[in-house]
Amino acid sequence: MPDVLSAPLVVEFPFTRSLGPVQSAFLTGLRERTVLGVRTGDGKVLVPPVEYDPVTAEELRELTEVATTGTVTAWAWNPAPRRDQPLATPFGWVLVKLDGADTALLHVLDAPGPEAVNTGMRVRIRWAPQRTGAITDIACFEPYDGEATAESTPHSGEFADPITGIVTPARLDYTYTPGRAQSAYLNALAEQRIVGERCLSCRKVYVPPRGACPTCGVATAEQVEVGPRGTVTTYCIVNIKAKNAMNDAIEVPYVYAHIALDGAGLALHGRIGGIPYDQVRMGLRVEPVWTEGGRHPDHYRPTGEPDAAYDAYKELL
Amino acid sequence: MPKEPVAVVGIGQTKHVSARRDVSIAGLVREAAVRALEDAGLTWADIDAVVIGKAPDFFEGLMMPELYLADALGAVGKPMLRVHTAGSVGGSTALVAANLVSARVHRTVLTLAFEKQSESNAMWGLSLPIPFQQPLLAGAGGFFAPHVRAYMRRTGAPETVGSLVAYKDRRNALKNPYAHIHDPDITLEKVQSAPMLWDPIRYSETCPSSDGACAMILTDRAGADRSPHPPAWVHGGAMRSEPTLFAGKDFVSPQAGKDCAADVYRQAGIGDPRREIDAVEMYVPFSWYEPMWLENLGFADEGEGWKLTESGVTELDGDLPVNPSGGVLSTNPIGASGMIRFAEAALQVRGQAGEHQVTGARKALGHAYGGGAQFFSMWLVGAEPPTR
Ligand SMILES: [Zn+2]
Numbered sequence: 001m002p003d004v005l006s007a008p009l010v011v012e013f014p015f016t017r018s019l020g021p022v023q024s025a026f027l028t029g030l031r032e033r034t035v036l037g038v039r040t041g042d043g044k045v046l047v048p049p050v051e052y053d054p055v056t057a058e059e060l061r062e063l064t065e066v067a068t069t070g071t072v073t074a075w076a077w078n079p080a081p082r083r084d085q086p087l088a089t090p091f092g093w094v095l096v097k098l099d100g101a102d103t104a105l106l107h108v109l110d111a112p113g114p115e116a117v118n119t120g121m122r123v124r125i126r127w128a129p130q131r132t133g134a135i136t137d138i139a140c141f142e143p144y145d146g147e148a149t150a151e152s153t154p155h156s157g158e159f160a161d162p163i164t165g166i167v168t169p170a171r172l173d174y175t176y177t178p179g180r181a182q183s184a185y186l187n188a189l190a191e192q193r194i195v196g197e198r199c200l201s202c203r204k205v206y207v208p209p210r211g212a213c214p215t216c217g218v219a220t221a222e223q224v225e226v227g228p229r230g231t232v233t234t235y236c237i238v239n240i241k242a243k244n245a246m247n248d249a250i251e252v253p254y255v256y257a258h259i260a261l262d263g264a265g266l267a268l269h270g271r272i273g274g275i276p277y278d279q280v281r282m283g284l285r286v287e288p289v290w291t292e293g294g295r296h297p298d299h300y301r302p303t304g305e306p307d308a309a310y311d312a313y314k315e316l317l
Numbered sequence: 318m319p320k321e322p323v324a325v326v327g328i329g330q331t332k333h334v335s336a337r338r339d340v341s342i343a344g345l346v347r348e349a350a351v352r353a354l355e356d357a358g359l360t361w362a363d364i365d366a367v368v369i370g371k372a373p374d375f376f377e378g379l380m381m382p383e384l385y386l387a388d389a390l391g392a393v394g395k396p397m398l399r400v401h402t403a404g405s406v407g408g409s410t411a412l413v414a415a416n417l418v419s420a421r422v423h424r425t426v427l428t429l430a431f432e433k434q435s436e437s438n439a440m441w442g443l444s445l446p447i448p449f450q451q452p453l454l455a456g457a458g459g460f461f462a463p464h465v466r467a468y469m470r471r472t473g474a475p476e477t478v479g480s481l482v483a484y485k486d487r488r489n490a491l492k493n494p495y496a497h498i499h500d501p502d503i504t505l506e507k508v509q510s511a512p513m514l515w516d517p518i519r520y521s522e523t524c525p526s527s528d529g530a531c532a533m534i535l536t537d538r539a540g541a542d543r544s545p546h547p548p549a550w551v552h553g554g555a556m557r558s559e560p561t562l563f564a565g566k567d568f569v570s571p572q573a574g575k576d577c578a579a580d581v582y583r584q585a586g587i588g589d590p591r592r593e594i595d596a597v598e599m600y601v602p603f604s605w606y607e608p609m610w611l612e613n614l615g616f617a618d619e620g621e622g623w624k625l626t627e628s629g630v631t632e633l634d635g636d637l638p639v640n641p642s643g644g645v646l647s648t649n650p651i652g653a654s655g656m657i658r659f660a661e662a663a664l665q666v667r668g669q670a671g672e673h674q675v676t677g678a679r680k681a682l683g684h685a686y687g688g689g690a691q692f693f694s695m696w697l698v699g700a701e702p703p704t705r
Contacts, residue, residue, distance in 0.1 A: 020341030057391030236462030265564035
């Protein structure tokens with residue numbers, strides 16, 4: 001398949017999360033080197049704590065402090081740490097039941113190799129030197145030579161300056177390919193030609209082409225050059241800047257228009273320039289303006305032709 | 318075997334606000350669910366299944382709500398489903414739950430939709446920097462404003478109609494304690510003097526960003542018999558979809574919307590929606606969508622919808638009140654907005670809408686749409702059980 005484009009696409013965003021009372025106490029506790037669990041109606045201590053009982057659905061608020069030592073209940077060796085994992089050297093993923101808890105916490109264990117890890121081994125928390133109120137305040141667990149200690153003890157969950165929200169970055173990192181039809185369209189654009197594809201069933205020309213007609217469900221293959229002139233079928237005047245760096249270069253107000261290129265079966269979207277924004281109108285005839293090195297027309301400008309009659313474009317709004 | 322009639326016996330909403338920093342997402346949905354259970358006089362043990370809906374994952378970066386929220390919604394050991402249909406999701410989620418009851422798969426189902434817009438970024442979620450594509454973004458309003466202009470051109474509607482809708486919905490919101498925007502000083506002049514963001518859409522004619530959740534308990538005939546309050550009965554429900562962009566798409570009055578409404582009216586035995594339906598909760602994210610949907614849903618002939626708005630027919634005390642709750646223009650936790658429409662329609666026929674009650678409402682339509690007019694979902698609820 002010739003000239004199918006592809007490029008890396010990284011999408012990331014720092015989502016915020018309000019913690020609610022239980023997670024707020026848990027994460028603030030970690031900052032203060034205190035591990036809190038929550039006691040269920042039947043007396044079990046869940047660590048990490050949850051807001052609602054996984055068995056009965058009752059609201060849980062009775063916080064209790066557990067030890068910073070515990071026992072490994074299951075583990076897996078990670079020989080090749082990846083980006084943003086807690087340790088940069090090979091480590092063990094461990095489930096640790098802290099002394100005083102009835103459930104296990106997932107974290108990592110700093111150990112020289114898998115031969116040094118076993119289910120039932122005793123471990124303790126190694127605190128991060130800088131703590132912010134996050135699960136990473138526990139830098140990792142480390143082997144510990146000592147017997148299981150105390151019961152848990154009730155805790156108010158109250159601390160000075162509690163953490164009430166956290167930021168949880170989400171990141172997707174993948175390879176994007178627009179596929180055959182879009183690639184052909186993009187490659188034609190590089191020659192300042194606008195090429196769509198015609199559906200053999202309904203005869204409509206799709207610009208940009210998607211490789212199939214969404215109405216008929218059949219593949220499109222017949223390439224059809226459209227435009228370059230077209231008609232503004234409808235539009236709006238944008239008076240506020242979108243909060244997006246990609247649009248920073250465009251000054252407001254500007255006209256965002258639906259443009260039916262001559263020969264196209266539907267309108268595409270573009271910016272209108274070369275005319276005061278308040279003189280743009282439905283039916284205005286326009287043509288693309290290309291810039292050096294740009295893959296797409298920078299904007300569309302009036303051709304000077306008489307306006308198209310409404311009936312000529314009313315199906316293409 | 319005929320279908321099981323479906324009754325709405327519990328409705329719960331959170332007070333919708335711009336930011337609920339005091340609760341986690343689990344705490345937010347829990348609040349709505351508990352209120353619905355209290356309304357229905359039921360406990361977690363009475364619920365057989367949970368159906369949940371939310372906005373697209375990247376809006377708030379929450380990928381598996383059905384996993385994260387199972388504890389908060391008492392779903393452990395029960396079926397839990399998640400529904401995806403963009404902005405219409407609250408409506409589709411309720412319909413999936415209703416279908417489980419009408420098909421006698423489950424007797425009593427908790428359905429819930431939510432969004433914490435304060436912890437999400439809808440605009441960003443919709444505008445990923447896709448390689449090779451032209452970075453021309455006009456914002457959400459920029460997507461809808463050209464369709465509004467097309468409607469104005471097609472119908473010759475006077476340009477004041479949009480402001481009348483916003484003025485009405487914001488006044489209705491003052492009577493709804495759960496609505497987000499409460500502006501007691503609202504005037505028509507204020508609405509009309511707001512800046513044009515995406516001409517012809519003014520700031521005052523756009524929906525807010527809200528944090529909120531809405532829950533309903535749906536049950537069968539036996540469940541309705543035990544309900545402490547009058548139930549709302551589902552007389553018809555349907556979903557339709559069509560591509561976001563295709564040659565011949567009518568953005569002003571999408572075919573999928575017309576087909577969806579026709580299906581609901583057929584199920585409910587509605588011949589003349591304008592006369593037979595007493596109240597409408599429709600998804601109006603920008604004010605002009607009220608006259609547009611009035612036509613699309615068959616309440617007015619093509620080109621005539623704005624006349625109903627202009628003549629006061631859609632006011633709370635009008636002949637066909639539209640969005641007595643204040644609508645999406647006053648409250649918009651996107652993932653929940655569709656379900657709020659469905660729930661508010663049910664509150665009307667239960668006679669439990671409080672200050673925004675439409676006097677004598679016996680049949681009400683709940684409507685949702687989303688995804689660039691790609692998905693439609695609607696239900697018609699009545700005060701009496703269905704007879705067909
Ligand atoms: Zn076709």
